[in-house]
Amino acid sequence: MHSTPQNHAHPLGFLIAFGTGGLLALMVQFNGALAHYGNSLFASWTAHAAGTVAALLFLLVLPRRRPSSQPRPPAPLWAYLGGLSGAATVVLSSMAVNSPAGLPGTLALGLAGQLLFGLVADGWGLFGLPKRRITFRDFAALALVLAGSLLILLAGKGAA
Incomplete structure (x- = not known):
């Protein structure tokens, strides 16, 4: 099934994407500094520990939604690979930012x-x-x- 992309995007989406790029640059720089003073694995563990703490804080602060009457289907197994690719991204970018x-x-x-x-x-x-x-x-x-x-x-x- 083919879908046609929509040509009229909301400007807020562009601003969010631009901001995300800036945050990504900060993340790579901070993780590179951690890797410089420790190693890439330390940078990855630290970044993911900080992300876990931030996620837990968000869960405490954000209002909870009521569960719908329709149960959600389970996520496909490949969806859990996001954490693996995220960890690899942190480790490899921490190494690359400290390269030439x-x-x-x-x-x-x-x-x-x-x-x-x-x-x-x-x-x-x-x-x-x-x-x-x-x-x-x-x-x-x-x-x-x-x-x-x-x-x-x-x-x-x-x-x-």
Whole structure:
């Protein structure tokens, strides 16, 4: 089943996505600093412990919803892999940010990897996503992100 993407997004969605990108940059920098003074595994455990504490606090503060009369189906097993990929992301980005790539190179290459995986997931309809035909525009966007990543990495080497 093919779905057509909606071309009119709410501006708040763009602001939230932009803010999330800023938070991701902060997270990578903070985890990189933890890894620098400890190691990447320590950075990952610390980040996930802080996230657990924050989630528990949110559960205490946010109002509870009444359960609906219809029981929810159980989540598919692959949905639990999010924690594994999150832990791997923290460990690997903590290592990469302390490499010659630095924070900009780590984020640029991370964005390129996310975009490539997103195109693959959309094209094949992985993880319950609706299949979407990948267009030339998608490949052009990927090429531009990769070119920008290379510029960041190559320009950063000359400045060091």
